[in-house]
Amino acid sequence: MSTVPATAAAWATADPYAAALRSGQGPLFLRRADGWLLPLEVERWCARADAVDREVLDRCEGTVLDVGCGPGRLVAELAARGRAVLGIDVSAAAVDRTVRLGGPALRRSVFEPLPGEARWGTVLLMDGNVGIGGDPRALLDRVTALLRPGGLLIAETASVDVDERAQVQVVGLTATGGADAHFPWARLGTRALLRYARGWESIGQWTTGGRCFVSLRSRRSRIASSSAEPPKRTAVISSQRARNMSAGSPVPDR
Numbered sequence: 001m002s003t004v005p006a007t008a009a010a011w012a013t014a015d016p017y018a019a020a021l022r023s024g025q026g027p028l029f030l031r032r033a034d035g036w037l038l039p040l041e042v043e044r045w046c047a048r049a050d051a052v053d054r055e056v057l058d059r060c061e062g063t064v065l066d067v068g069c070g071p072g073r074l075v076a077e078l079a080a081r082g083r084a085v086l087g088i089d090v091s092a093a094a095v096d097r098t099v100r101l102g103g104p105a106l107r108r109s110v111f112e113p114l115p116g117e118a119r120w121g122t123v124l125l126m127d128g129n130v131g132i133g134g135d136p137r138a139l140l141d142r143v144t145a146l147l148r149p150g151g152l153l154i155a156e157t158a159s160v161d162v163d164e165r166a167q168v169q170v171v172g173l174t175a176t177g178g179a180d181a182h183f184p185w186a187r188l189g190t191r192a193l194l195r196y197a198r199g200w201e202s203i204g205q206w207t208t209g210g211r212c213f214v215s216l217r218s219r220r221s222r223i224a225s226s227s228a229e230p231p232k233r234t235a236v237i238s239s240q241r242a243r244n245m246s247a248g249s250p251v252p253d254r
Helices: 006-011 017-023 042-046 051-058 073-080 091-102 136-148 190-196
Strands: 029-030 037-039 063-065 085-089 118-124 147-157 161-170 183-188 201-209 211-220
Touching: 017 042, 017 091, 017 161, 051 073, 063 073, 073 085, 118 136, 136 147, 136 190, 147 190, 161 190, 183 190, 190 211
Parallel strands: 063 085, 063 118, 118 147
Antiparallel strands: 029 037, 029 161, 147 211, 161 183, 201 211
16 A cells, blocks of 8 residues: 555654653644644553453454554453553654553554464554554555454544545644655544445444444454464564544634
């Protein structure tokens, strides 16, 4: 998918994003090309896992891969529970913060080779990460390849019925970023995600704390991958992937 390198590079070099994660505070937004802003929930991401997060994590099965782990609250919570877990993110600041919290993490894109290919029990796409790459079908295909047969995907969707693709950039309150910082993103409600989830079994849908979630089970038949690296519990910081995005509604740029 040709847009993935640009997406990863934009997130990896987005200074407002790195600065926000290091401070644990916003404001931070995804800015569409038409000037509309989508608020990013930096403070919540940088806090410990809350009750809504913990309910999601209770549903995880087997080893867990958190795609676009951000500052690592979910990875740290699972690690504290003694679960085999790995977070991946393209942002060095995100990976560093995850590791400082006690969670294993890699700086790598979900579209790059990863440990445990075809062996993960659960993949998480939280905080709007169903938007990674701007191509939901390509992302779901990649998740299928990461999961073991019958593996579980838990995704957080937008709280409104939406299916949109846009070029966006990460900005702070006043920063706008350069033209080369734009990258493709998708924003999906539950119904839209289910439309793209061909070959998946819908396990459940729920809303709690104003946030919406879907769980899907892979129907992929087992294709042995003798070269697949087993999931790791130790943090190895080398190269990783994406960002996090609030499922809230956009607000007009002022």
